[in-house]
Amino acid sequence: MRALKPMVPAQPIAPLATPTPPALVKPALFAQARAALERHPQIVNRHRMALVDFAAPSSEPRLHIVNLLDGTTTSYLVAHGSGSDPDHSGWLERFSNAPGSNASCSGAFLTADPYVGKHGPSQRLQGLDPTNDNAMSRAIVLHGAWYAEPTLAGARGKLGRSQGCFAVGDSVRSQVMAQLGRGSLIYAAKLVV
Numbered sequence: 052m053r054a055l056k057p058m059v060p061a062q063p064i065a066p067l068a069t070p071t072p073p074a075l076v077k078p079a080l081f082a083q084a085r086a087a088l089e090r091h092p093q094i095v096n097r098h099r100m101a102l103v104d105f106a107a108p109s110s111e112p113r114l115h116i117v118n119l120l121d122g123t124t125t126s127y128l129v130a131h132g133s134g135s136d137p138d139h140s141g142w143l144e145r146f147s148n149a150p151g152s153n154a155s156c157s158g159a160f161l162t163a164d165p166y167v168g169k170h171g172p173s174q175r176l177q178g179l180d181p182t183n184d185n186a187m188s189r190a191i192v193l194h195g196a197w198y199a200e201p202t203l204a205g206a207r208g209k210l211g212r213s214q215g216c217f218a219v220g221d222s223v224r225s226q227v228m229a230q231l232g233r234g235s236l237i238y239a240a241k242l243v244v
Contacts, residue, residue: 073124076115077242080104084238087159091179094161095234103129103217103239105143105155109136109210114219116230125230127223130199131155132215141209143241148178148185153214156183156191160237163187165228170194174228176217176237183239193217193237195224 072081084102088094098120107113112126131143134154138144147154158180165174173194178186185191196218197203198211210218217237219227231237 073115073117073122075112075124075126076102076117077104077106079242080238080240081117083240083242084159084236087179087238088236091159091161091236093179093234094159094236096162096232096236099230100236100238101231103237105131105135105146105157105239105241106243109141109143110204110208114217114227116227127219127227128199128201128204128210130196130210130213130216130218133212134215136212139209139212146182146241147215148182148189150185150189155213155215155217155239156186157239157241158182160186160191160239162193162231162233162235162237164233168192168194170196170218171221172224172228174231174233189215191215191217193219193228193231195219195221197221 072078099118102115104113114127114129116125132153132155134152135143146157148156160176163175163177173192176186178184199218200220204210
């Protein structure tokens with residue numbers, strides 16, 4: 052496993068402008084993500100976090116980047132792994148942390164070093180929970196992909212599938228990576244409420 056560069060000690064969690072979660076984010080998912088932010092001191096970028104609502108279909112924006120200072124949210128389409136949706140229905144059916152599963156995994160991730168790989172500019176992710184602690188060895192990353200573009204979701208009613216990575220459209224990849232930066236939380240879950 053590749054060693055991460057040391058980061059600055061965590062700052063206290065920024066208070067929200069309002070006590071309620073942003074309108075597009077389920078309150079239970081928001082509460083779990085805030086708890087993960089408090090639980091993991093290695094997350095140093097505490098003014099913003101990303102939440103992935105895998106209870107929603109891939110045709111809907113389900114990657115929500117929340118500014119914790121003012122409560123504003125930007126939402127994007129994001130693909131899930133083929134091992135999580137073997138019938139390619141557009142819905143995540145299961146998670147797996149197992150190598151070779153091609154499935155998405157759940158829990159808290161730390162955004163790590165950016166790099167350029169087979170999908171162009173991408174960002175490594177470190178899994179912080181037992182449900183995703185193989186993320187680095189599985190090469191679960193944030194990257195852009197043609198199969199995560201809104202035009203595909205509009206034409207087919209679903210996105211394509213990754214090998215477990217958080218794939219966003221090539222057209223928004225730079226924006227998503229710039230918003231998150233290094234040392235931020237991505238929290239992924241499927242909560243049916």
